[in-house]
Amino acid sequence: MSVTPGSTAPTSVSDPHHRGLRANPWLTLIAVAFGLFMVGLDGSVVAIANAEIARDLNATTPELQWVTNSYLLALAATLILGGKLGDRFGRRTLYLVGVVGFTASSVAIGLVGSIEGVIAFRAVQGAFGAMLMPNTLALLRAVFPPKKFGTAVGIWAMISSVSTALGPIVGGLLVEHVSWESVFYINAPVGVIALFVSLLVLPQSKNEAAASEKFDVPGVVLLALGLLAVVFGVVKGETWGWTSSGTLGAIAGGVVVLVLFGWYETRVAHPLLPMRLFRNPALTIGTVVTALNFFIMLGVIFFVMLYLQNVRGFTPVESGVRTLPLSAASMLSSPLGAQLTQRFGPRLTMPLGMVLQASAAFTMLGWSVDSSYATMWPPFIALGLGVGMVMSASSAAIVGNAPVQDGGVAGGLQATSLQVGGALGTSVLVSLISSRVGSTLTDSLTESGVPDAVAGRFQEAKDAVAMGVAPVSDTMPSQLRASVMEGSHTAFMNGVHTAALVTGILALIGAVLSALGLHGRKDGHDENIAVAPTTVTVPVPASTRE
Numbered sequence: 001m002s003v004t005p006g007s008t009a010p011t012s013v014s015d016p017h018h019r020g021l022r023a024n025p026w027l028t029l030i031a032v033a034f035g036l037f038m039v040g041l042d043g044s045v046v047a048i049a050n051a052e053i054a055r056d057l058n059a060t061t062p063e064l065q066w067v068t069n070s071y072l073l074a075l076a077a078t079l080i081l082g083g084k085l086g087d088r089f090g091r092r093t094l095y096l097v098g099v100v101g102f103t104a105s106s107v108a109i110g111l112v113g114s115i116e117g118v119i120a121f122r123a124v125q126g127a128f129g130a131m132l133m134p135n136t137l138a139l140l141r142a143v144f145p146p147k148k149f150g151t152a153v154g155i156w157a158m159i160s161s162v163s164t165a166l167g168p169i170v171g172g173l174l175v176e177h178v179s180w181e182s183v184f185y186i187n188a189p190v191g192v193i194a195l196f197v198s199l200l201v202l203p204q205s206k207n208e209a210a211a212s213e214k215f216d217v218p219g220v221v222l223l224a225l226g227l228l229a230v231v232f233g234v235v236k237g238e239t240w241g242w243t244s245s246g247t248l249g250a251i252a253g254g255v256v257v258l259v260l261f262g263w264y265e266t267r268v269a270h271p272l273l274p275m276r277l278f279r280n281p282a283l284t285i286g287t288v289v290t291a292l293n294f295f296i297m298l299g300v301i302f303f304v305m306l307y308l309q310n311v312r313g314f315t316p317v318e319s320g321v322r323t324l325p326l327s328a329a330s331m332l333s334s335p336l337g338a339q340l341t342q343r344f345g346p347r348l349t350m351p352l353g354m355v356l357q358a359s360a361a362f363t364m365l366g367w368s369v370d371s372s373y374a375t376m377w378p379p380f381i382a383l384g385l386g387v388g389m390v391m392s393a394s395s396a397a398i399v400g401n402a403p404v405q406d407g408g409v410a411g412g413l414q415a416t417s418l419q420v421g422g423a424l425g426t427s428v429l430v431s432l433i434s435s436r437v438g439s440t441l442t443d444s445l446t447e448s449g450v451p452d453a454v455a456g457r458f459q460e461a462k463d464a465v466a467m468g469v470a471p472v473s474d475t476m477p478s479q480l481r482a483s484v485m486e487g488s489h490t491a492f493m494n495g496v497h498t499a500a501l502v503t504g505i506l507a508l509i510g511a512v513l514s515a516l517g518l519h520g521r522k523d524g525h526d527e528n529i530a531v532a533p534t535t536v537t538v539p540v541p542a543s544t545r546e
Contacts, residue, residue: 025143027201029152032136033159034194035099038187039129040163041170042106045183048171052180059115066119069235074126076231076419077224083134083412084272091135091142092204098132099198103191110181134411137399141410142205147342149400154338157391162331169320176317219272222261229254231420234427242431273409277402282346283410285517286397289350290414291421292510293390296357296503299425300383303433303496310468311369311489325377329384337389341396349393350514354507356386361504365497369489432502433495434466440494441465445487450480458484468492
């Protein structure tokens with residue numbers, strides 16, 4: 001049975017004979033939650049396994065970087081395409097393909113036995129993740145009524161935040177007690193459950209008009225090339241240097257191609273990414289703020305984990321436990337932010353969430369080498385509250401303001417801005433820490449008691465110090481060893497303070513942008529936006545078929 005609405009009002013099945021598992025939007029939310037949790041967990045759990053992967057497969061540092069970068073590049077380059085394919089061929093279909101492919105490639109990573117194979121299958125995993133991720137929000141957009149869509153997005157954001165935050169804990173337990181391969185094998189049972197539940201409860205939804213449209217192949221190529229170049233330049237900026245010709249050339253070239261893509265999309269009848277979507281200020285600002293939100297979250301989590309593990313000496317599991325206030329706060333604030341957005345619009349929740357993140361970052365300026373946990377958990381809570389609130393508000397602003405027939409594209413846009421923001425966050429903040437460490441390491445060492453003649457020799461170890469690792473050995477005299485450790489950690493904290501300051505400023509910019517650029521309650525979700533017909537297919541029981 002197909003029901004075709006003419007607006008964003010929900011698809012309804014009024015005939016009691018047609019009611020069933022696939023007519024319930026909350027079951028749709030449960031089904032997509034499994035896939036969302038799998039991808040979110042995988043995004044942060046892999047970082048914990050990197051050291052063991054390097055030891056077991058004899059991987060070099062550049063090869064280890066590509067374990068992450070190949071996944072990130074494939075994901076960023078194909079997210080909008082995955083959403084567009086869902087709109088065209090069915091969001092349920094693309095979601096299921098994504099779940100199966102992501103699960104299978106995860107198992108292949110654990111079985112392949114070589115670093116080259118791990119890198120290759122990580123790229124495959126990213127491509128299937130791009131089919132899965134945008135269609136989670138698109139499926140929710142198609143089945144939830146406007147008045148309940150905000151609540152659904154809040155729960156979606158909560159699952160995404162919690163799965164990402166749980167990654168270090170789950171990864172630490174698996175790496176310590178099982179193996180690094182188990183970090184990927186864990187996706188197998190989750191994927192099987194996701195597939196089974198989805199086959200039972202997910203309705204099919206797609207843009208019927210798109211089936212007869214000519215597919216925008218040039219747009220796909222231009223967008224993929226532009227995103228690949230920008231993200232590649234960003235992830236290599238840390239090692240090449242941000243002012244190097246390679247970094248600047250890759251980023252500038254990518255920006256030029258993306259501008260060309262935008263120009264081209266305004267001149268084709270059926271574009272991959274309709275530029276008309278950006279006429280809505282809430283959608284545009286939501287995209288920018290989503291990127292800022294994940295810039296802050298992933299960037300801060302990255303250097304916080306370095307601080308807890310390498311400076312304070314906690315194990316991965318102990319570090320993950322200490323960041324639980326962040327996970328709990330994010331879990332609570334996501335549905336709360338969705339409700340506030342539904343009632344007052346994102347003009348309240350977006351700035352509020354960004355201000356909370358700014359306060360967390362500025363509070364971290366007071367951290368020292370031996371700070372007590374009492375100084376850590378308050379910014380963790382503020383960061384979690386801010387991230388969860390902004391995620392639910394910006395997701396509603398992006399997907400909620402897009403026409404239903406463009407739900408997959410909007411979901412892809414949201415996921416792309418999230419991934420690009422996260423890549424920028426880790427790369428830029430690590431680069432800032434490294435630069436600050438390089439400029440203060442010698443002075444920090446001499447102030448800690450290392451002789452001037454010796455302190456300069458440790459400058460070559462600045463990359464290790466930028467990761468929070470003190471360049472000491474058991475053969476050093478105990479007094480020198482203590483002084484080098486103190487000076488190195490002080491230099492690292494100088495870098496953390498610089499990264500925290502920049503993070504806080506960016507959060508304030510996001511708060512101002514959203515406060516000034518959003519107007520009125522309907523910026524959170526415009527119920528009157530006109531859309532082309534979209535179908536949601538609900539199977540008819542055999543007893544009611546003619």
